[in-house]
Amino acid sequence: xxxxxxxxxVPSDGDGPGARDTRVAESLERHASRSAExxxxxxRGLAAIDLVARRHAGSPFLGLPPARQLDVLGRIHAVAxxxxxxxxxxxxxxxxxxxxxxxxxxxGWGARHGMGEAHVFFPRLVDxxxxxxxxxxxxxxxxxxxxxxxxxxxxxxxTPRGA
Amino acid sequence: xPPRVAFRASRQQPVGVVIVGCGAGGGVxxxxxxxxxxxxxxxxxxxxxxxxxxxxxAEREFEVTAPTVFAPExxxxxxxCHGTAFEVSRVKGVGGSTLAYLAVVPRFHPSDFRVxxxxxxxDDWPLTYExxxxxxxxxxxxxxxxxxxxxxxxxxxxxxxxxxxxxxxEFNKASLAIKRGADRLGWHLRRExxxxxxxxxxxxxxxxxxxxxxxxxxxxxxxxxxxxxxxxAEATGRVExxxxxxxxxxxxxxxxxxxSVVYLDAKGQEHEVFGRVVVLAASAIxxxxxxxxxxxxxxxxxxxxxxxxxxxxxxxxxAVVAFGVFDERLDAWRGTPAGGSIxxxxxxxxxxxxxxxFTIEVNCSRQWPLxxxxxxxxxxxxxxxxxxxxxxxxxxxxxVGEQLPDVRNTVELDPVVKDSFGLPVPRITCEARDNDRAxxxxxxxxxxxxxxxxxxxxxxxxxxxxxxxxxxLGTCRMGRDPRTSVVDAWCRAHEVPNLYVGDGSVFVTGxxxxxxxxxxxxAMRTAEGIVRAFRDGHA
Ligand SMILES: Cc1cc2nc3c(=O)[nH]c(=O)nc-3n(C[C@H](O)[C@H](O)[C@H](O)COP(=O)(O)OP(=O)(O)OC[C@H]3O[C@@H](n4cnc5c(N)ncnc54)[C@H](O)[C@@H]3O)c2cc1C
Ligand code: SF4
Numbered sequence: 001x002x003x004x005x006x007x008x009x010v011p012s013d014g015d016g017p018g019a020r021d022t023r024v025a026e027s028l029e030r031h032a033s034r035s036a037e038x039x040x041x042x043x044r045g046l047a048a049i050d051l052v053a054r055r056h057a058g059s060p061f062l063g064l065p066p067a068r069q070l071d072v073l074g075r076i077h078a079v080a081x082x083x084x085x086x087x088x089x090x091x092x093x094x095x096x097x098x099x100x101x102x103x104x105x106x107x108g109w110g111a112r113h114g115m116g117e118a119h120v121f122f123p124r125l126v127d128x129x130x131x132x133x134x135x136x137x138x139x140x141x142x143x144x145x146x147x148x149x150x151x152x153x154x155x156x157x158x159t160p161r162g163a
Numbered sequence: 164x165p166p167r168v169a170f171r172a173s174r175q176q177p178v179g180v181v182i183v184g185c186g187a188g189g190g191v192x193x194x195x196x197x198x199x200x201x202x203x204x205x206x207x208x209x210x211x212x213x214x215x216x217x218x219x220x221a222e223r224e225f226e227v228t229a230p231t232v233f234a235p236e237x238x239x240x241x242x243x244c245h246g247t248a249f250e251v252s253r254v255k256g257v258g259g260s261t262l263a264y265l266a267v268v269p270r271f272h273p274s275d276f277r278v279x280x281x282x283x284x285x286d287d288w289p290l291t292y293e294x295x296x297x298x299x300x301x302x303x304x305x306x307x308x309x310x311x312x313x314x315x316x317x318x319x320x321x322x323x324x325x326x327x328x329x330x331x332x333e334f335n336k337a338s339l340a341i342k343r344g345a346d347r348l349g350w351h352l353r354r355e356x357x358x359x360x361x362x363x364x365x366x367x368x369x370x371x372x373x374x375x376x377x378x379x380x381x382x383x384x385x386x387x388x389x390x391x392x393x394x395x396a397e398a399t400g401r402v403e404x405x406x407x408x409x410x411x412x413x414x415x416x417x418x419x420x421x422x423s424v425v426y427l428d429a430k431g432q433e434h435e436v437f438g439r440v441v442v443l444a445a446s447a448i449x450x451x452x453x454x455x456x457x458x459x460x461x462x463x464x465x466x467x468x469x470x471x472x473x474x475x476x477x478x479x480x481x482a483v484v485a486f487g488v489f490d491e492r493l494d495a496w497r498g499t500p501a502g503g504s505i506x507x508x509x510x511x512x513x514x515x516x517x518x519x520x521f522t523i524e525v526n527c528s529r530q531w532p533l534x535x536x537x538x539x540x541x542x543x544x545x546x547x548x549x550x551x552x553x554x555x556x557x558x559x560x561x562x563v564g565e566q567l568p569d570v571r572n573t574v575e576l577d578p579v580v581k582d583s584f585g586l587p588v589p590r591i592t593c594e595a596r597d598n599d600r601a602x603x604x605x606x607x608x609x610x611x612x613x614x615x616x617x618x619x620x621x622x623x624x625x626x627x628x629x630x631x632x633x634x635x636l637g638t639c640r641m642g643r644d645p646r647t648s649v650v651d652a653w654c655r656a657h658e659v660p661n662l663y664v665g666d667g668s669v670f671v672t673g674x675x676x677x678x679x680x681x682x683x684x685x686a687m688r689t690a691e692g693i694v695r696a697f698r699d700g701h702a
Contacts, residue, residue: 009542016547070543077542126542134533135224143554144492145532150221150381153371154497157335 001046001062002028008069009129022136024129031128045121052076052118079119170401172204172436179203179702180693181424181438183410183453186259187679188666188686189444190388191302193404194396195690201697203396204436205404206426208239208445209255212262212389218379226533229378233263238583239409242448245592250630253446257406258389260446260633261679263377266358266385267501267524268308268680270299272321274510275674282511282518284598285567288671289643289652292321298684300325303356306386307364308680310356317353319506329360332370337495337558338502338525341487344617345505355504355524358386358679365391372498377528408434411586413441413457413466413662421466421662427584439702440693443639444665444686447477451574451638451668452589467639467656472649476640477572477593478673480632481521481564481603485610486538487619492555493530500528502558508609509675517601521564522675523613530557553621560610560625563632564603565675569596574638593629603627634678639668653692654685661702665689 003025012018019025032042053061053072061069083100133139140147146160154161172178179201182189189205197203212218212232219228233254242251254262273292278285300323310327311317331354334342338352345352359370370384383390396402407429414435416422421441426434443450451474455465465473495502502525509520529538535554539546566572572594576587595603607625614622642648645657654669656662665686667678674681696702 010546011544013544016551018547073543127537130536130542130546131224131227131533134536135226137223140532143532143550145496145555146494148221148223148225149373149375149496150218150225150371153373153382155372157333157372157497160494 001050002042004062004069005049005073005125006129008066008073009126010133016142017136017138019129019133022133022138024132027132028128031132041121044117045125048116048118048121049073049076051116073122076115076118076122079115080123083119170202170403172202172403177437177439179438179697180440180442181206181436182442182444182665183424184208184259184443184445184449184666185257185388185393185404186444186446186666187261187388187682189442190258190261190392190396191683191686192442192444192665192690193402194392195687196693197396197399197401199690199694201401201694203402204438205402206408206410206424206436207255207257207404207406208409208449209257209259209406211257211404211406212379214379214381214383214390218381220373220375220378220381225375225378226531229375232379236583241580241582241588243577243580243588243590245590246594247629249591249593250628251448251591251635252630252633253448253635256389257393257404258387261387262379262389264387264633264679265376265499265501265528266387267504267677268303268306268356268358269504269522269676270321270323270356271674271676271681272319272509275672275676278519278672284518285672286640286642286647289641295681295684295688296322296324298687299323299680302680302683302687304328306358306391307360308356308358308386309354309361311354315353317504317506318351319509327356329362329364332357332359332361332372332499335493335495335498335502335527336491337493337527337530340489340491340493341525341558341560341613341617342503344613344615347616348613350505350507350613352503352505352525355501356680357499357501359384359499360386370499374496374498374500374527376500409584410445410453411456411584413443413453415459415461415466415659419461419659421659431584440661440663440696442663442665442689442693446666447635447638447668447670448574448589448591450664450666452576452587454639455576456586462658467649467658467662469658470646470649472640472647474574474638475570475572476568476637477574477591477635478566478568478637478670479593479630480634480673480675481562481566481595481599481606482628482632483562483564483603483606483610483625484526484628484631485560485607485614485625486557486623487560487614487617488553488621489556489558489618490620493558494555495527495530495558498527500526502527505613506675515601515605517598517605519565519567519598519602520675521562521602521606523609524561524563526559526561528559530555530559560613562606562610563634563675563677564599564606565673567596567598568637568640568672571596572637595627595629634667634673636667636670636673636678639664640671641669642671654689655692661696663689663693
């Protein structure tokens with residue numbers, strides 16, 4: 001399931017590398033296996049996404065065609081955006097956010113909303129996938145980035161290092 | 164470089180000076196006081212970082228790993244906000260926030276010290292630019308500041324008696340694109356003074372133009388306090404720095420003088436150290452917190468807080484951030500993160516609906532692949548296409564806008580939330596008030612105008628980011644009148660004759676310039692005052 005999700009977040013196509021080419025899912029599994037806490041978070045998050053797929057699309061996530069999988073993720077993303085942290089730290093705003101989070105989390109809150117942890121997990125998954133992908137040499141090569149700041153620095157400001 | 168510790172403060176014998184905090188202010192004070200012959204004990208909440216070992220900017224995953232090095236300890240370094248959410252960005256460690264600073268070190272302008280006289284608002288400082296000028300020069304030479312002189316100098320540069328120690332940095336392609344716009348508009352984009360020498364300086368190498376200053380400079384090219392003032396302080400053999408020691412109270416004797424500092428070590432064990440003089444240099448957030456935590460029968464509202472102004476008049480700089488995307492490749496990550504500044508809007512301009520002004524800075528930081536990918540906020544099929552379209556073609560602008568001091572902007576003790584030591588965390592109230600709001604209406608227009616003139620094909624809507632400046636000031640303001648200020652013109656507490664403040668809290672106004680150089684110059688001057696007090700038998 002992780003590799004399917006990673007591939008939806010950064011798809012591989014004829015145009016350039018994607019999550020599959022850069023082995024993002026394997027890296028994420030390694031990353032998750034290092035700590036029990038992360039492993040548990042991933043397990044809960046993936047289960048929650050699967051539950052949303054069953055509720056909204058009537059099938060386990062992996063049983064859906066890619067377009068329907070994207071629909072499910074789009075729905076989760078929309079809710080995540082709605083409860084996203086905003087700059088307002090007033091009590092009213094905090095209470096509103098908390099209520100929204102509870103509202104969308106509670107499984108069984110009418111089959112239309114219950115997200116479990118999916119809307120909390122998904123933005124973090126996106127970030128983890130991007131972190132793995134954009135720290136890979138294939139991705140760097142594709143956008144012509146010349147590599148980490150140190151230890152060489154950039155002797156020439158106008159041309160790529162070593163060019 | 165391993166620390167040289169020849170001097171160890173004994174438990175019973177008072178040292179000459181106890182300094183709390185080893186950042187921009189504390190580090191300068193430690194060097195100046197010890198070189199003048201005084202013994203100094205520095206308590207520093209954070210750890211010591213070793214440039215070649217701790218910084219992670221050479222790793223493939225540096226965008227993930229390097230930011231963790233200076234990350235706050237979640238349970239120790241907490242704060243809460245009242246009203247608008249305020250992001251706090253600072254570093255605890257030997258070197259303080261200079262470990263992460265971008266090393267932009269302009270001087271304040273003469274008018275900054277006379278805001279009430281010139282504009283009829285806020286207050287004047289109890290000293291002038293001319294009185295601080297020689298200290299500015301001395302600090303610049305200690306740091307090896309690079310900057311433009313002669314024809315390349317900014318026309319707004321205040322009078323200086325010494326040239327910049329090292330020549331200016333080159334512009335990278337991103338800055339040149341913005342310069343094109345500034346030239347068209349008749350604005351003056353110039354290389355700003357940077358505490359990043361362009362040639363080897365005091366045994367350190369010239370800058371490698373790696374652009375990773377905010378994660379610590381692994382080459383030790385950036386002149387942060389840990390590689391400039393701290394080694395010189397320790398070389399005197401009269402300074403002991405105790406890392407991972409958090410001061411929690413300054414005690415006073417029956418004579419009303421500061422007597423000792425109580426602190427907690429890394430294991431949470433309590434200790435007490437005695438000094439003839441105590442200097443607080445823990446930053447504009449932590450110094451007022453420590454003073455208010457140091458309540459006693461004699462000082463029920465907190466130490467040196469008879470005026471009720473400790474923690475008040477908190478300021479930061481109004482940071483509005485904008486991005487432009489260009490057709491051509493800019494590769495903004497090459498070179499120093501700071502890419503030049505424009506001071507055409509620095510001073511009060513009568514037709515404006517606000518007093519004072521702002522500096523526009525070219526900000527080349529965080530243009531690496533993951534940073535840009537995160538900023539885009541899209542995933543799925545469009546993500547990679549969008550990355551291909553904008554990556555390497557983006558540059559940022561950020562402002563340093565003068566937020567006026569307002570008594571309602573404060574650092575207080577949170578009545579409920581505690582840190583891992585059980586101490587009340589700082590609670591920050593920082594709202595943009597009338598003058599600030601009027602300025603915030605104009606800044607986005609100027610940024611957009613500049614990006615348009617530079618030929619950006621896409622302009623991201625400028626956003627005001629409370630807290631983002633990382634320049635935290637005020638809270639123990641200087642002044643002549645004990646009723647309206649906390650410390651005097653030599654940064655000595657009005658009410659406690661052997662207590663000084665040596666950090667950004669003493670600022671009366673914030674100016675429209677990055678504050679580190681002024682904090683250091685003032686700290687140097689304060690050290691001179693302390694040495695004089697010892698000599699005259701007042702310490
Ligand atoms: C990412 C970043 C970029 C920046 N860029 C620039 C720039 O380009 N130009 C510029 O002028 N400024 C810049 N700044 C701001 C500048 O670094 C600060 O304004 C300056 O360092 C503040 O000096 P200070 O002495 O007041 O506090 P600090 O330098 O923050 O030092 C305070 C020290 O006190 C210690 N401390 C706090 N509480 C206690 C306690 N209770 N007991 C013991 N120790 C304690 C802290 O651990 C810290 O080390 C930047 C800051 C950041 C974070
Ligand atoms: S730009 Fe220069 S000073 Fe900054 S991290 Fe790179 S080498 Fe160090």
